[in-house]
Amino acid sequence: MAAPESIPWSPPSGWVRLSTLDLHTEGEPLRILASGLGPVPGATMLEKRRYAQGHLEGLRRLLILEPRGHADMYGAIVTEPTSPNGDLGVLFLHNEGWSTMCGHGIIALVTGLLETGLRPSTFPGLDPRRLQVKEEIRIDTPAGQVLARPEWSPSGHAARVAFRNVPSFAYALDEVVDVPGLGRVRYDLAFGGAFYAYVDATELGLDLEPQAYRSLIEAGMAIKRAVIASREIRHPLEPDLGFLYGTIFGGPPRDPAHQARNVCVFAEGEVDRSPTGTGVSGRAALEWARGRLRQGQPFTVESLLGTTFTVTLVEEVDFQGLPAVVPEVSGRAWITGRHEFLLDPEDPLSEGFLLR
Missing domain, CATH: 3.10.310.10 (Diaminopimelate Epimerase; Chain A, domain 1)
Incomplete structure (x- = not known):
């Protein structure tokens, strides 16, 4: 079990509240941070990823690891776009750190935003209504920009998402x-x-x-x-x-x-x-x-x-x-729930642990 790490965004005393929207893509989980964190600094997505690696490790552990998550949990933090034509940016997190791109995460993220109209606190300027009328949603990731295209069901739900990936x-x-x-x-x-x-x-x-x-x-x-x-x-x-x-x-x-x-x-x-x-x-x-x-x-x-x-x-x-x-x-992706997580400053395991 790894030792807990500090959470720079956490106040020195008092409770911390975080809310999430959870989905799965063909069985693989995604936990989107909905509130509890402000915009992530950085002029590029790679800079934002480096900031997260240096300053948000405690947040990653809290969201992903036990007792709130598990060894195979996966997460996403929405950011403002860093390219001139981008609609939003995203950072992905897992049990070891911060990934550079995630396909199942893109599918679940687009599904969650379109189905719920989520406005994450990390990107308060995001307008989900604007996304709902776009044929392609441009998402900036640390690996580059991907183009997501929702496919709508007759009942008006995002039944499927296709994304055009970075050069492979x-x-x-x-x-x-x-x-x-x-x-x-x-x-x-x-x-x-x-x-x-x-x-x-x-x-x-x-x-x-x-x-x-x-x-x-x-x-x-x-x-x-x-x-x-x-x-x-x-x-x-x-x-x-x-x-x-x-x-x-x-x-x-x-x-x-x-x-x-x-x-x-x-x-x-x-x-x-x-x-x-x-x-x-x-x-x-x-x-x-x-x-x-x-x-x-x-x-x-x-x-x-x-x-x-x-x-x-x-x-x-x-x-x-x-x-x-x-x-x-x-x-395809499906919503599985919403959560409100609390961090008690007196909890010695508040930032999570990993048993494998």
Whole structure:
């Protein structure tokens, strides 16, 4: 159990109140901070992320970890946009820190804002009514701007959200690393908003089913640590994006109408319940690099639970000298509840803890 950390935004005495809107995207949770924090400083989303890393760690722990959350909780903080044409910005948080982009988070965030008209205290100027009439919502993330497109049901609900992701690319193919307990493991590296090591689960004898949850965590973290120790990963544009976020195990789909199955182990042993939006973006870039996926061809990926995202390559681009693609990912999200959390200054575990 990690020791609690300070919360710079917390007053020296008195109770703190925070409210959230909670959703899940194809099984993966998202907790949106609705009130209790003001605007996050920073002229760019990467600057805001660095501010959060230095000043909002206690807030992250309180929202994500036990006793208010759990080891696999995920969160979002809405900010004002940092690009001239942006509608809003977002920072994503998890059990280890602050991610650079999150596909399931984009789908849930857009669904939550449109369905509830939420005006987060972190961006008081946000006008959800304006978002409801836009065909595309421009969202600034630390990895770049993504374009979200809601699909409306006949009853007027946001039934589905598709988002056009940042340029995604294969970084390395058919690499090999020695992993304690697993031997020599073959992997690919790709970027879809974050870097992942992609591993064929069948080569390791791993089953991509819920009952294999624990063994997938152990293998995924061992591979992640081994790859980090064995090589440097550099993003061609932003040094802050040059790190390995997780391991994605791939395998054949259970439904013959689909094309693949993904299980993503990221951060400090979190397991994504969805197919992973950034992960399917990177997988689509790998399939394209190997000549197995063409522009405009739908590619549907299952999660550990059997829920799906569909990714389509909408454009082929040159990204800082690298051949890349722009993927569009589509999925569904549902609201699960609202919460008001309290922080008692006398509570010795007020900022949360992690047991895994």
